[in-house]
Amino acid sequence: MxxxxxxxxxxxxxxxxxxxxxxxxxxxxxxxxxxxxxxxxxxxxxxxxxxxxxxxxxxxxxxxxxxxxxxxxxxxxxxxxxxxxxxxxxxxxxxxxxxxxxxxxxxxxYPTISIVNFEGNKRLKDEDLAGIAKSQSRRVYSPSQAEADAAAIAEAYRLQGRMAATVDPRIIRRDGNRVDLVFEITEGKVVEIERLSFNGNRAFSDRRLRQVLQTKQAGLLRTFIQRDTFVAERLDLDKQLLRDFYLSRGYADVQVLDASSDIARERDAYFVTFSIREGQSFNIGKVDTVSEIEGVDAAEFEAVQRIRSGETWSPALIDNNVTRMENLALRKGLNFVRIDPRIVKNERDGTLDVQFAIVRGEKVFVERIDIEGNTTTLDQVIRRQFRTVEGDPFNPREIRQSAERIRALGFFKDAQVNAEPGSSSDQVVVNVDVEEQPTGSLSLGASYSVSDGVGLNVGFAESNFLGRGQSISANITSGTDSNSASFSFAEPAFLGRDVALKFSSAYRETNNQNAAYNTQSINITPALEFPISELGRLETRFSFAQSTLSGVDDTDSSQILTRDQDRGTITTSALGYTFSYDTRISGVNPKGGILLRFSQDFAGLGGNDTYLLTSGLALAENKILKEEVTVRAVFEGGALAMLGDDPSRVTNRFFGNNKIRGFESNGIGPRDLNAPNEDALGGNLYAVARFEAEFPLGLPEEYGINGGLFLDIGSVWSLDDTDGGAAGGQAVDDAFHLRSSIGFSVFWDTPIGPLRFNFSKALVKQDYDREQAFDLTISTKF
CATH class of the missing domain: 3.10.20.310 (membrane protein fhac)
Incomplete structure (x- = not known):
């Protein structure tokens, strides 16, 4: 050389x-x-x-x-x-x-490599590049390997969108037939996607389809967002996401024909175009079930179906019903029974007739399940996503669903599940190949809310603790008006079953948070959660809590608060449950669904507080106007019923905070108007109805900014102790007084989380209520 x-x-x-x-x-x-x-x-x-x-x-x-x-x-x-x-x-x-x-x-x-250096790199660290390059110190220098390493490093930059990156390997000769190998790197700029566009879409706008893609346009926060970086391999995933989107909305003939990418003349931006052939949307037509196996009654299988004529056709709707019928076959001891959905298309009236045929499947067994690539996650975490074990009849549908469950864990960057022929013609081997990804996070930052002021927070979260699939989190927050700490742990498969074991603890103290008193509370709650139906889950729990009220001003505060303070530290021991029913998890209706939640806690197993706490929530949401607008209705309420001689205390009562916008924290509900500071006392009952719509503002969607309108109606009322200690023993007004507000919201999807800016106007209120025209919160998803 x-x-x-x-x-x-x-x-x-x-x-x-x-x-x-x-x-x-x-x-x-x-x-x-x-x-x-x-x-x-x-x-x-x-x-x-x-x-x-x-x-x-x-x-x-x-x-x-x-x-x-x-x-x-x-x-x-x-x-x-x-x-x-x-x-x-x-x-x-x-x-x-x-x-x-x-x-x-x-x-x-060839000389021996003395050291390997990287020069010019800023975006990728030396240790990252050293893991890519195979040329190493104290090994023989190979020009071909150095060139291959340079190409691999350039590819790593390309995956980050730096298409103009160049890598040149250089050598510096030393004594003793040694050389220093130096990779000179010119990183170049990130090549972002300037525009995502579509051809052939009629039913949905470009804006709506861009929300489906994993790839995003470069926007206002392009410095922090990496999904706007052009990655050619990501286009195949985007094409599949588009196809799934149309199929779930009844477009059975949809085709995503092409995804073309053009780079700008200056090589600093890409323009990506997807070509789509939509076809027409189909509804379910006639539905029937036939049995082609002697002795198997089709009527029994038809009874477990949840599919009706007139529904929008979707693969998820068909798969869900096939799964129900196949599960029934297993419960009846019918092995090797397959449900074949047979579709007949009626283009004239836009319907698809569905016939579920019960047929005899091939006698094929699962020989073994092989798992590879899980360097951190234990095999058992992956295996429990299968409803099939070695020796069971092979069900291709179950294997596909198991693959989806593995991907839904969020532990893996990629997960491939394939079935291959086994040692004999009636055996198959299921191969699982996964690629791990980071599952932990450490956060240090500042927070702000109108009610709590400025705060500092430190948090740690790990969703795959020690590779066992367990989640653990800890947070500490110190604010102007409050301090809090919390810890939680969850085992999603307790004793190897579909039972989640949970443990949470929290400590919180407030200091004059819109009230002339301080509170201190601690809560410890272990719980078990398990499914009781296809869409329903039940959580049972035990909770132990202590609360202390202090700092009540004997001169300016209500005598009700003074008596609450005199009770000292209250200890509560309670059993409770929460039932939830969520149709959104089925995926049958991609436009929305309903959520029902009902919970009760009975305190009195110990401690010095006895009550029954009941709360409920009902939510319904749907996308309208070609899915450009999301409408949502939420109905929520709660009741605190004291079962002993003692009245409820301010630390247990409802205040309606964050329930009715347009009012400050502790801004509504019963209030002792005879006390100088007119502190809010809270109520034993509350009920709220919230109606809102979320829609685009016409801004480029890559900015992640949408608008919304809302209307809130509700109230907080009812006290056990209404003696405020005023002259003549005048009672505190704890009657039901309706409040309402309207407002406009700005939703901003930022790298630090989804923010919501509320601009509110109270319509119906009491004279003593405390209004709040602006609020900044983290956007909440139920």
Whole structure:
């Protein structure tokens, strides 16, 4: 090898070039009486002498030559021996020269790498690049490997959108046949996606379809967002996401024809266009069930269906019903029964007739389940996502659903589940290949809310603790008016079953948070959660809590609060449950669904507080106007019923905070107007109805900013103790007084989380209520 003017390694020509070796060998045969044609030249060597090898054994050189001693070889064979030695990658240059009965081999070894350096890199750290490059210190330098490393590093930059990145390997020669290998990197700028557009879409706008894609346009926060970086491999996923989007809305014939990408002339931006052929949307037509297995009654299977004529057709709707019917077959002990959905298209009236056929499937068993790629996650975490074990009948549908459950864990960057033939024709092997991704986070930052003021918070969260699939989190927040700490732990498969074991604890103290008193509370709650139906879950829990009220001003505060304070520390021991029913998790209606939640806690198993706390929530949401607008209605309420002689205390009562917008924290509800500070007392009952719509504002969607309108109606009322201690024993007004407000919201999806800015106006209120025209919160998803 030789250096060129840039210092890069280039091949040095040996004595024998492959194309001319025959002629040159012929020329070296000085003892021959006459010049013979190269193809007729032959040689026989009694010895081979190797020169120039310092670290590589002579035997290694001979093993590549493969020239038998004393045997006659042709010029072509000698040329092949030379080429094998060159291709070994061990030598910088190679020369071979026949000298009578001896073959002289001169080699120059490649130098040893002293150090590997990276220069010019800022976006990728040295340790990251060292993991990509295979050239390492104290190993023999290979120009081909250095070039391969340079290409791999450039590819890593390309995946980050830096298409103009260049990587040049350089060497610096040192004494002792050593070199320093330096990768000179020019990172270039990130090539972002300037525009995502669509051709052929009629039913949905470009704005709506962009929300489906994983790839995003570069926008206002392009410095922080990486999904706007062009990655060619991501386009295939986007095409599948688009297809799934249309299929779930009844477009059975949809085709995503192409995804083309064009780079700007300045090579600083991409323009991506998806071509779509929508077809028409179909509804479910006639539905029936037939049995092709003797002795199997189709009526029993038809009874478990949840599909009706007139519904929008979707693959999820069909799969859900097939799964119900196949589960019924398993419960009845019918193995190797398959449900075949047979679809008949009626294009004239836009319907699809569905016939579920009960047929006999092939007798194939699961031989084994092989899992690879899980360096952190335990095998059992992946295996429990399968409803099938070794030896069970093979069900392709169940394997696909298991793959979806594995991906839904969020532990893996990629998860592939495939079935391959086993050791016999009636056996299959299920192969699971996963790629781990980080599942933990550590946060340190500041927060702000109108009610709590400015706060500092430290948080840690891990969703795959020790690779066991367990989640753990801890948070500490210190604010102007409050301090809090919380810890939670969850085991999603307690005792290997679909039972979640949960544990949470929290500590909170407030200091004059819109009230002339302080509170301190601690709560510890273990719980078990498990499914009781396809869409319903039940949580049972035990909770232990202590609360203390202090800092009540005897002069300015209500006598009700003074009496609450005199009760000292209240200890509560309670059993409770929460039932939830959520149709959104089925995926049948991608436009929305309903959520029902009902909970009760009975306190009185210990401690000095006895009550029944009941709360409920009902939510319904749907997307309208070509799914551009989301409408939502939420109905929520709660009741605190004291079962002993003691009245409720302010630390247990409802205040309606964040329930009715347009009012401050502790801004509504019963209030002692005879007390100078008119502190809010809270209520034993509350009820709220909230109606809102979320819609685009016409801004570029890559900014992540939408608008909303809302109307809130509700109240907080009812007290056990209404004696405020005023002259003449005048009672506190704890009657039901309706409040309402309207407002406008701005939703902003930022890298630190979804923010919501509320601008409110109270319509119906009491004179003593405290209004709040502006509020900034984290956007909540039920």
């Amino acid at each position: 030789q250096k060129n003017i840039q210092g890069r390694m280039v091949p040095k020509q040996g004595l024998l070039r492959p194309a001319l070796v025959a002629a040159m060998l012929a020329g070296t045969a000085l003892t021959a009486p006459m010049l013979t044609p190269a193809f007729a030249q032959s040689y026989s060597f009694s010895s081979v002498r190797v020169e120039g090898n310092a670290t590589i054994e002579t035997a290694t050189v001979l093993s590549y030559l493969k020239i038998p001693r004393g045997a006659e070889i042709s010029a072509a064979a000698l040329n092949d021996a030379y080429q094998r030695l060159v291709d070994s990658g061990l030598f910088e240059s190679v020369e071979i020269a026949p000298q009578g009965n001896e073959l002289l081999v001169k080699v120059v070894e």
